[in-house]
Amino acid sequence: MSGHPLISVREVRRTYGEGAGAVDILRGVNLDIHAGEFVAIMGASGSGKSTLMNILGLLDRPSGGSYHFEGRYTARLSRDALAALRREAFGFVFQQYNLIPTATALENVEAPAVYAGASPEVRSARAAALLDRLGLAERGDHRPSELSGGQQQRVSIARALINGGRVILADEPTGALDSRSGAEVMALLAELAGQGHTVILITHDAQVAEAADRRIEIADGLIVADSGRAAPRGQALTGTPADDHNAPLMADVGEALKAARRSLAASPARTALTLLGIVIGVAAVIALLGIGEGARQTVMDQMEIFGTARLYVEPGGENPRGPGGVLTEQDADYIRGLPNIRATMPYLNGHVTVRYGNVDALTTATAVTTDYPLILNWPMAAGHFFTKEDERGLAAVAAIGTKVREKLFPDGSDPLGKFILVNNVPFQVVGVLASKGALSGNADDDDTIAIPFSTGSQRIYGTPYVSWISVLMDDASKSDETVKLIANVLTDKHHIQDFTIFNKAAAVLAQSKTADTMTLLLGFTAAISLLVGGIGVMNIMLTTVSERTREIGIRMATGARTADIMRQFLTEAVLLAGIGGVAGLVFGHLAGLGAALIGTRVIFTLHAAIIAFASAAIAGLVFGYMPARRAARLDPVVALART
Numbered sequence: 087m088s089g090h091p092l093i094s095v096r097e098v099r100r101t102y103g104e105g106a107g108a109v110d111i112l113r114g115v116n117l118d119i120h121a122g123e124f125v126a127i128m129g130a131s132g133s134g135k136s137t138l139m140n141i142l143g144l145l146d147r148p149s150g151g152s153y154h155f156e157g158r159y160t161a162r163l164s165r166d167a168l169a170a171l172r173r174e175a176f177g178f179v180f181q182q183y184n185l186i187p188t189a190t191a192l193e194n195v196e197a198p199a200v201y202a203g204a205s206p207e208v209r210s211a212r213a214a215a216l217l218d219r220l221g222l223a224e225r226g227d228h229r230p231s232e233l234s235g236g237q238q239q240r241v242s243i244a245r246a247l248i249n250g251g252r253v254i255l256a257d258e259p260t261g262a263l264d265s266r267s268g269a270e271v272m273a274l275l276a277e278l279a280g281q282g283h284t285v286i287l288i289t290h291d292a293q294v295a296e297a298a299d300r301r302i303e304i305a306d307g308l309i310v311a312d313s314g315r316a317a318p319r320g321q322a323l324t325g326t327p328a329d330d331h332n333a334p335l336m337a338d339v340g341e342a343l344k345a346a347r348r349s350l351a352a353s354p355a356r357t358a359l360t361l362l363g364i365v366i367g368v369a370a371v372i373a374l375l376g377i378g379e380g381a382r383q384t385v386m387d388q389m390e391i392f393g394t395a396r397l398y399v400e401p402g403g404e405n406p407r408g409p410g411g412v413l414t415e416q417d418a419d420y421i422r423g424l425p426n427i428r429a430t431m432p433y434l435n436g437h438v439t440v441r442y443g444n445v446d447a448l449t450t451a452t453a454v455t456t457d458y459p460l461i462l463n464w465p466m467a468a469g470h471f472f473t474k475e476d477e478r479g480l481a482a483v484a485a486i487g488t489k490v491r492e493k494l495f496p497d498g499s500d501p502l503g504k505f506i507l508v509n510n511v512p513f514q515v516v517g518v519l520a521s522k523g524a525l526s527g528n529a530d531d532d533d534t535i536a537i538p539f540s541t542g543s544q545r546i547y548g549t550p551y552v553s554w555i556s557v558l559m560d561d562a563s564k565s566d567e568t569v570k571l572i573a574n575v576l577t578d579k580h581h582i583q584d585f586t587i588f589n590k591a592a593a594v595l596a597q598s599k600t601a602d603t604m605t606l607l608l609g610f611t612a613a614i615s616l617l618v619g620g621i622g623v624m625n626i627m628l629t630t631v632s633e634r635t636r637e638i639g640i641r642m643a644t645g646a647r648t649a650d651i652m653r654q655f656l657t658e659a660v661l662l663a664g665i666g667g668v669a670g671l672v673f674g675h676l677a678g679l680g681a682a683l684i685g686t687r688v689i690f691t692l693h694a695a696i697i698a699f700a701s702a703a704i705a706g707l708v709f710g711y712m713p714a715r716r717a718a719r720l721d722p723v724v725a726l727a728r729t
Contacts, residue, residue: 098151121282126294172643177249183230192226201646216248236264253285260289279319346657415543417432434543438546442506450534472537483515485535490532503515569587620708623706631716639720659709674698
């Protein structure tokens with residue numbers, strides 16, 4: 087027999103509480119256990135035997151004294167190093183089995199191998215072989231609630247052996263079993279001792295302790311009897327010192343996702359309620375941003391249809407008590423020569439009666455120049471616009487809007503070349519203007535006809551004075567400077583400011599900014615909904631940590647590191663938020679489509695969907711961090727003690 091103990095404790099003490107309320111559970115234990123021994127530690131309830139087992143199994147730290155495992159001073163080991171040592175060297179068999187309730191028997195057995203970084207194929211084959219060896223080959227896909235007590239204990243024994251289990255720590259392994267199942271478990275432990283495992287049995291039953299080769303009695307926190315070192319029943323198992331093994335990241339994440347799905351599926355009602363907050367938040371982001379984008383795009387369409395770089399000069403000063411003033415075609419010529427001016431157009435407007443055959447209609451006639459299509463960004467649907475020669479020759483020609491065409495030619499016949507009467511003056515239709523009403527939402531935009539300015543001013547309206555002058559700029563960003571130039575030149579010509587300049591470019595810019603602000607406000611409102619959903623995730627995850635404290639202890643006992651526990655609960659939070667995000671995308675689009683059906687313009691964008699889903703996932707990550715951190719910082723022995 088080797089003279090070096092596998093386990094060596096000296097003057098180990100464990101005290102709970104502080105000051106006058108402190109309670110000494112262990113009061114200076116000295117003990118050596120060698121590899122391959124089958125040891126029973128006996129004692130009455132409260133004697134300290136379970137506390138000693140927790141310290142031997144590295145589930146708890148002593149308040150004083152020293153503990154060496156294979157010569158390593160365990161007090162200097164970090165939490166993760168202790169987890170690695172538990173994972174590689176120890177296997178636990180508990181009185182209450184301590185199986186993860188949402189996992190199958192096979193998955194419970196695999197757990198320590200998962201944390202050891204074994205591949206799915208290797209650990210699955212190893213777990214199946216162990217279950218077969220223990221007579222549970224047909225029960226691998228059953229959950230603990232579907233197994234008898236004896237079967238659950240055999241599952242826990244298989245779990246203890248999955249990574250080798252050089253040291254088996256069995257705490258009252260027969261305490262919750264009937265006599266037959268208890269005898270079977272003791273036979274298994276004896277068999278393991280014969281195979282070279284170091285078996286440490288904790289029991290209050292002297293008859294159970296008789297199965298061991300060495301019996302140690304503990305009372306009031308001290309060892310009061312020890313039958314002495316016993317020879318191993320078989321060749322003692324040996325192993326290399328455990329290290330903090332790191333499994334591949336994607337393998338870790340994959341296992342965490344698998345466990346997260348099981349956990350969420352175990353409480354479908356609570357999962358659904360938690361999802362509701364995320365679903366509402368994401369749906370709000372999608373729907374409200376879609377509505378906001380629709381409003382913004384409507385403004386952009388208006389800008390595209392009617393142009394943005396435009397100014398209007400109207401007769402009459404800003405002061406209603408000031409002079410009325412008039413504008414003429416010559417004023418348009420004055421403006422045309424200024425910097426940043428692309429085109430100017432006198433505009434004479436009024437209501438007229440038009441007739442074709444026996445059909446009469448009331449519409450608007452605009453006497454304009456050939457710059458009309460350019461300044462108003464108004465293309466032709468058929469035919470052509472009148473020419474400069476038509477202007478100079480006072481030609482009676484007209485381009486009609488689609489609404490006028492529908493009124494005068496309800497049968498759909500071609501109006502080109504036909505003569506219509508405008509206030510009883512015959513005009514030949516040379517073109518049909520493209521529809522703008524369908525795009526602008528205002529059908530009256532198409533209820534118009536355009537005629538040469540010279541013809542309109544002399545033959546229709548009988549006045550040289552214009553209703554207003556339209557100005558097209560080269561650069562809309564310089565509209566303020568251009569307004570000042572126009573005001574200066576017209577004031578100089580008129581010797582008084584008897585006109586008003588309306589800055590269409592500035593108005594459109596303001597409208598665009600308003601739409602952007604509205605979109606931002608809607609997005610902010612939706613973000614608040616998502617924030618509330620994230621807080622809901624955090625609350626539920628905190629509750630989940632409290633309810634699953636024992637499970638956390640089980641995972642730690644089987645070798646889970648701090649990062650493993652963190653990853654597990656963060657994955658659950660992110661998965662929860664991710665599922666809610668997908669559902670939110672669906673419901674958000676449905677809500678947007680519903681809004682579209684009642685006439686609201688809604689535009690869905692890919693970046694809004696990406697932002698909404700990413701925000702949900704980030705919310706899960708951020709709000710899941712605190713519960714995950716709380717879970718990872720639990721002490722294994724405290725977590726296992728939670729009922």
